[in-house]
Amino acid sequence: MKRNPHRTQNIAFFFLLVAMLLIVVPVSLIVVIIIQKGLPAINWQFLSDVPRQGMRAGGIFPAIVGTIYLVTGAIIFALPIGLLAAIYLSEYSKDNPLNRIIKLAIVNLAGVPSVVYGLFGLALFVVFFKFGASILSGSLTLGIMILPIIITTSREALESVPQSFREVSLSLGASKWQTIRHIVLPNAIPGILTGTILGLGRAAGETAPILFTVAAFYLPQLPKSIFDQAMALPYHLYVISTQVPNVDEKIRYGTAFVLLALVLFMNLVAIIIRYKFRKKKKW
């Protein structure tokens, strides 16, 4: 029997549409429900007060601050190392089996479950280096977790700078480093920033890596040094959702809302940077 191409096409479209809806609908539902149930909890007190009455009242200020500290610490650690590694891999390393394995390994590291990073951080930073459960340990663990993201996106950004720019620069007598410094890096910065911010978003939202390395169950004051424990939004959410009975739904969804807003905000910044870059892209 001859197939009717028109009908085959309609069937294909139908399945593609279903696949798309399967993704879009749950995501929209999550966002809508969290906004609906969480938004009423948001007020100045919720954002600026410490948790009270065994976390059943008060605010989530220490958790917000803790998350910001952790994310900042992770980026201070991961951005320089990640960027330098990306420059090495894209500009200096030769194309040989060893370097191909290294590149593949880095891409795969991005897929390692985050709880594995948590255990690694526990063993290395908390126990071996004796940093204890502290902001330092947590930041380093998160930093290691987002390194593969930063390296991979930075490398892609560097490699997307046209080869001809490097050739001209070298042909004008610039050294390799001058070429990277003056020509390659400036043209790759938007891509590097995008990757960094995506990494930040990931670091802000993860629970497992901070579980054993920094997160405090209940600590109604702000950390004073990087060797202190701290509360963090994702762990706080986990605690008030599963470990503490009778927490008002409003507070739980409010916390989720703040976390979601923080991550979405970071992703939004990344999208804006990328959009501006595309519009300005000149080659």
Add this chain to the structure above:
Amino acid sequence: MEKIITKNLNLWYGDFQALKNVNSGFKANKITAIIGPSGCGKSTLLRVFNRMNDLIEGVKMNGEILVEGENILNPDIDLVNLRKKVGMVFQRPNPFPLSIYENIVFGEKIHGDNIKKDKLYDIVEESLKSVLLWDELKDRLNKSAMKLSLEQKQRLCIARLIAVKSDILLMDEPCSALDPQSTARIEELMRELKNNYTIIIVTHNMQQAARVSDNTGFMLFGELVEFRDTHEIFTAPSDKRTEDYITGRYG
């Protein structure tokens, strides 16, 4: 006087020999064209003069290349100085995505010892004047170079070399992205520039070689088959292969 001399120059990309025993001499203040079919090694030959082939992995060379009497295959050669002296114009006009001004001062910024602003401005003016762009562009030096026409971009790329005070200009099919009028004007510029520069141009356009060059080399399968006065090579080629090529029997 010869600016560049090659003696028994051989070059391999891995196992493939791209240049075979090339002996040549490029005269100062002349335009020398290198012609030949695709893959004959003419771009490879051009790119040994500023050692741009070094960027390709697996390149091996032997023989001698004397640039102003100095063997540039010597491992101790200062590549920065060599590339300042021997500038290259590429097939596709490739200004940096910076302003016109910054494109021209790029070389000075790289090599520079804190040159004063007005000195830099003088360099920009002088370089743009020598490629006949100054009147067109003097009011928009801070505009992006990416907005220029292809011809203007190619002139800007030449000006960028003039700014680093190159002596020798290597041109790798500099007009192949341009329309015929722009090509004619770039050729006119080349004739102007040869008073102060030594120019070597690679082209697969025989008419262009005949129009613009003083000497012409014909290459085939990595060999420099014939290397003579342009008029002679086009009217009375001494090698059968040259004759076949310029009469259009292949290529």
